[in-house]
Amino acid sequence: MAGDASASLQLVKKLTPKAHAVAWRILGNSDDAEDVLQEAFIRLFRANQFQGKSSLDTYFYKIVTRLCFDYLKSKYKHSSEFFDEEVVEGGDVVAEAHQTAATMQQAIGLLNPRQRMAISLWAYKDADVVEIAELLEIDKNAAHQLLHRAKANLKKILELNHVK
Amino acid sequence: MLNDQELKTIILKDSVPKLSDDFYGRIERSVKSTSSPIVGDVLAWQDYLLKPQILILVMLAIIATVTLLNVSTVHSDDDLTKVDALSFSSSLTL
Numbered sequence: 509m510a511g512d513a514s515a516s517l518q519l520v521k522k523l524t525p526k527a528h529a530v531a532w533r534i535l536g537n538s539d540d541a542e543d544v545l546q547e548a549f550i551r552l553f554r555a556n557q558f559q560g561k562s563s564l565d566t567y568f569y570k571i572v573t574r575l576c577f578d579y580l581k582s583k584y585k586h587s588s589e590f591f592d593e594e595v596v597e598g599g600d601v602v603a604e605a606h607q608t609a610a611t612m613q614q615a616i617g618l619l620n621p622r623q624r625m626a627i628s629l630w631a632y633k634d635a636d637v638v639e640i641a642e643l644l645e646i647d648k649n650a651a652h653q654l655l656h657r658a659k660a661n662l663k664k665i666l667e668l669n670h671v672k
Numbered sequence: 673m674l675n676d677q678e679l680k681t682i683i684l685k686d687s688v689p690k691l692s693d694d695f696y697g698r699i700e701r702s703v704k705s706t707s708s709p710i711v712g713d714v715l716a717w718q719d720y721l722l723k724p725q726i727l728i729l730v731m732l733a734i735i736a737t738v739t740l741l742n743v744s745t746v747h748s749d750d751d752l753t754k755v756d757a758l759s760f761s762s763s764l765t766l
Binding site: 520521554565611625 | 679715
């Protein structure tokens with residue numbers, strides 16, 4: 509990455525803004541998002557494992573979402589129910605927790621990590637169900653369900669909290 | 673109940689925090705210390721070359737080249753015919 513005009517720096521500058529927004533929404537903190545992006549770029553450039561099966565953009569977001577998930581998993585390692593899709597689906601967690609959501613960031617923070625990832629990719633990257641499935645390495649039906657639940661839960665939280 | 677478009681609008685209404693001032697410098701330093709600069713440039717070029725527009729241009733260039741080659745071959749055949757006719761008429765004259 510020698511000099512501002514280098515192709516790789518241009519690539520970093522092209523990928524960063526949206527990826528930072530996605531990571532920030534998933535992690536809830538800009539500093540953590542920057543750390544994740546730094547690690548993602550190191551992995552992207554360390555060994556050229558990109559084989560062109562998907563776009564470089566998709567390949568990079570796959571690294572970013574995986575790192576975000578690992579980060580949250582280590583942060584919440586003592587609360588396994590946080591990662592349990594069923595608990596959030598049931599609505600109890602959302603119904604209890606909505607009391608504390610005063611901002612959009614807090615509202616998104618009440619979703620479980622996979623739902624956060626799906627909603628952030630949908631909002632900031634314009635990712636559809638097929639792309640979300642590829643990025644989160646799940647099948648298309650699971651991605652459809654995940655995005656549907658994420659939207660429904662978030663709408664419920666926002667309406668209960670009058671977040672605008 | 674909000675519809676999907678309204679939900680997206682509300683999410684995007686929040687401004688994303690600015691990157692820290694030295695973010696790109698940090699990335700540059702960490703990437704430099706862990707990988708070869710060539711890898712980055714190769715990736716950047718791969719990203720550029722795999723764009724659909726570029727692929728279409730390459731296809732068009734190949735088609736154009738093949739067409740031109742065909743045309744020039746046909747012309748060469750014509751020229752050969754002309755040469756044959758010329759040499760035939762020359763030999764007749766002789």
